[in-house]
Amino acid sequence: NAGVTQTPKFQVLKTGQSMTLQCAQDMNHEYMSWYRQDPGMGLRLIHYSVGAGITDQGEVPNGYNVSRSTTEDFPLRLLSAAPSQTSVYFCASSRDRGDPPYFGPGTRLLVL
């Protein structure tokens, strides 16, 4: 099993550009989530999904969209990038909502 994979590993965007961060898992996990990690702030939940076709907002959803068309994939879309979205983004998955999440390796995003 590859576990949770994320692409790209690093991305530079200009303010106003849009992009999609990819996340895939091969563990047949129902629950997937996106976090951002900023220095001194721990991890904050952006969006999550309890299964294909079902998504919901986390703590800091503004400026991000998600969809879950398959169990395996959970892409995160930045609609119009802002410097405040410079961060490291982690995708995570777990068997169900009550299990601890397994994290991917992260995507480092720099918005200029």
Add this chain to the structure above:
Amino acid sequence: QQQVKQSPQSLIVQKGGISIINCAYENTAFDYFPWYQQFPGKGPALLIAIRPDVSEKKEGRFTISFNKSAKQFSLHIMDSQPGDSATYFCAASRGSNYQLIWGAGTKLIIKP
């Protein structure tokens, strides 16, 4: 009510010493308290976790101590090794709604 406060921000310990990281929470409804370990360039990985029905849980050199009345829990790393150098995060969640609330992290450096 949702905060988890972690201290210290950074910690330097000599090889063979005991590393202690503390967390405090406010929401008495939290019932799951995991610790995650993160190495540079990697996602966080679950290290050890405790529920409030026990006061201590030990796994190898890692121990969680839990004080329900004080709303505090701590991670002890015995016989600390250079390979333990990483950032450690505490977190808390409530019930089956597995939305972890994260501490800000502690950067641990073990000096050889």
